Amino acid sequence: MAYSEKVVDHYNNPRNVGSFMKDTPGVGTGLVGAPECGDVMKLQIKVNLQTGVIEDAKFKTFGCGSAIASSSLATEWLKGKTVDEAGKIKNTDIVNELKLPPVKIHCSVLAEDAIKAALADYKTKWIKEGAAAASST
Amino acid sequence: MxxxxxxxxxxxxxxxxxxxxxxxxxxxxxxxxxxxxxxxxxxxxxxxxxxxxxxxxxxxxxxxxxxxxxxxxxxxxxxxxxxxxxxxxxxxxxxxxxxxxxxxxxxxxxxxxxxxxxxxxxxxxxxxxxxxxxxxxxxxxxxxxxxxxxxxxxxxxxxxxxxxxxxxxxxxxxxxxxxxxxxxxxxxxxxxxxxxxxxxxxxxxxxxxxxxxxxxxxxxxxxxxxxxxxxxxxxxxxxxxxxxxxxxxxxxxxxxxxxxCEEVMPEESARLGKLRDRLQDAILGSVDEAFLNGDPERRLPHNLNISFAYVEGESVLMGLNKETALSSGSACTSSTLEPSYVIAALGASAELAHSSIRFSLHRFNTEEEVEWVAKRTIEVVRRLRDMSPLYELAKEGVDIKSIQWKAE
Missing domain, CATH: 3.40.640.10 (Type I PLP-dependent aspartate aminotransferase-like (Major domain))
Incomplete structure (x- = not known):
């Protein structure tokens, strides 16, 4: 199976590989997939607690080239978006951008799941405290 | 050359x-x-x-x-x-x-x-x-x-x-x-x-x-x-x-x-066996948690199959496929997303079955090729481990099996 140019580019030059400390204020972590299925994605966002804007995003992925590319692309798109905007990223956007073939659509689904999981983690961890912090200043 | x-x-x-x-x-x-x-x-x-x-x-x-x-x-x-x-x-x-x-x-x-x-x-x-x-x-x-x-x-x-x-x-x-x-x-x-x-x-x-x-x-x-x-x-x-x-x-x-084949078999199998051993030693000597699949003795002299823990096989091949043709699982099944049923049948974890790479040598392979493939494979596996969440967890001392994964 031949890969699209964009998949190859993200595989060769992945954007935003790395990790944040999970307890850093504003960081939300999503860990999705399963080793036995051959795909695990860890996606993290770092949100400015004042503005609600995602200032940085990082990923690490165990999986095929399309899984790596999907998560790499997701981190690129997340940066600069508000938390609400980030929640609107759909797997189909990733499929279209990377021109994923039908057998690789699950990679984009996993990336969307990873975004959702990171956002949810961010909200449970920081929204109340964030709001409190914002109101106390 | x-x-x-x-x-x-x-x-x-x-x-x-x-x-x-x-x-x-x-x-x-x-x-x-x-x-x-x-x-x-x-x-x-x-x-x-x-x-x-x-x-x-x-x-x-x-x-x-x-x-x-x-x-x-x-x-x-x-x-x-x-x-x-x-x-x-x-x-x-x-x-x-x-x-x-x-x-x-x-x-x-x-x-x-x-x-x-x-x-x-x-x-x-x-x-x-x-x-x-x-x-x-x-x-x-x-x-x-x-x-x-x-x-x-x-x-x-x-x-x-x-x-x-x-x-x-x-x-x-x-x-x-x-x-x-x-x-x-x-x-x-x-x-x-x-x-x-x-x-x-x-x-x-x-x-x-x-x-x-x-x-x-x-x-x-x-x-x-x-x-x-x-x-x-x-x-x-x-x-x-x-x-x-x-x-x-x-x-x-x-x-x-x-x-x-009948004519050259003794000489050829000895030569390929040596090249294979060289490839195996170079890779297993430099990569931690790389596992040889199959019996080390009773196997074909030109075959080498290794599972690289924490990296997925297809992604390893993608890192090499411009310069080297290898396979993950077998050519018959790699169009599907199933992991290798052969590696799974050995009792290996499904994750290791997703991580197997097969190197198989032939009559026209050279020592230089073997050295090059060993070196590139090591580089690619290291690069992919640097971006593997599983490798990171393992290095932090987390038992990957203790995590409740949500299999789809």
Missing amino acids: ALKFPIFMDAQSTTPCDPRVVDAMLPYFVEKFGHPASRNHPFGWEAEGAVDAARAKIARLINARDPKEVVFTSGGTEAINLALKGVAEMYREKGNHIVTTAIEQRAGLDTCKRLERLGFEVTYVPVQPNGLVDVDDVKKALTDKTILISVMFANNEIGAIQDIAAIGKLAKEKGIIFHTDATQATGKIPVDVEKMGIDLFSCTAHLIYGPKGVGALYVRRKAPRVRLAPMIDGGGHERGMRSGTLPVPLVVGFGRAAEI
Whole structure:
């Protein structure tokens, strides 16, 4: 199976590989997939607690080239978006951008799941405290 | 010598034709184009003579008593289909049970699955963690309804070489027909249908530096005389077991390829074994948590299969595929997303089954190529581990199995 140019580019030059400390204020972590299925994605966002804007995003992925590319692309798109905007990223956007073939659509689904999981983690961890912090200043 | 890219190290999927094979084939396209079954003119006699000579060369390579025991097919898949379905149909009155292993190639497994749908019962004997079948397990699986034992000679992914002689002996004792899929072993290691008690033996030309599109099934004629129901009806060629005009150029190429293999086998297997060991030592010596799959001793000399924990196989291949042809799982199954069923059958975790890479060497690989492939593989695995969440967790001391993964 031949890969699209964009998949190859993200595989060769992945954007935003790395990790944040999970307890850093504003960081939300999503860990999705399963080793036995051959795909695990860890996606993290770092949100400015004042503005609600995602200032940085990082990923690490165990999986095929399309899984790596999907998560790499997701981190690129997340940066600069508000938390609400980030929640609107759909797997189909990733499929279209990377021109994923039908057998690789699950990679984009996993990336969307990873975004959702990171956002949810961010909200449970920081929204109340964030709001409190914002109101106390 | 300068390296030429891409480097081919996927010789258990196919091999390049040996130029000597191509030379032998060429006259049979334009000049000597006769039909080997044309009995009444020189064109036919010439073609028949060429086919007979090729048949004799293949018979010699596998030590068949009589060249007539070699039945040409379109390849290994057809040979395996003919062996299994041919026996099943012919001996149905006698019984409906077949014993095979869990690690046969797809042609064997899928044919058995079809036979199950037709009312046959199939026992898939498991393998030990080293990929070898315990002959006692085969023995225990036999019933008074068993009409066929089918065990591959050497595995296509991990190269594990089964104790074929012991299984052949068992089959003889019980009076059961014994088939072996020897597509990976033929021409690479000594095989002997007489000494090993083999009744049916499948092989293919394209894995022994011959052309694609031709294979053979050895069918024993004496002690016992094995009969097969044909799958293809027609002019009754190949002793009625496989009708159809023989592809004479391919058959001639197959014969020449077998002849060359017989000649060079001792030297070639020693050379490839050394290169393989070098590749193995270089990789296992530099990468932590890389595991050799299959028995370290009883395996094909040109095979190396390693699981790299925490990285997925296809992503490793993607990092190498501009310059090196390797495979993950097997070529037959890599279009699906399933992990290797062979590695899974060894009892490895599904994650390691997703992480297996097969290196398979061939006649024309060089030391320089081996060194280059080792170096690049190590680099790619390290790069992918740097972006693997599983490797990160493992380095933090987290037991990956303790995490509640949500499998989709």
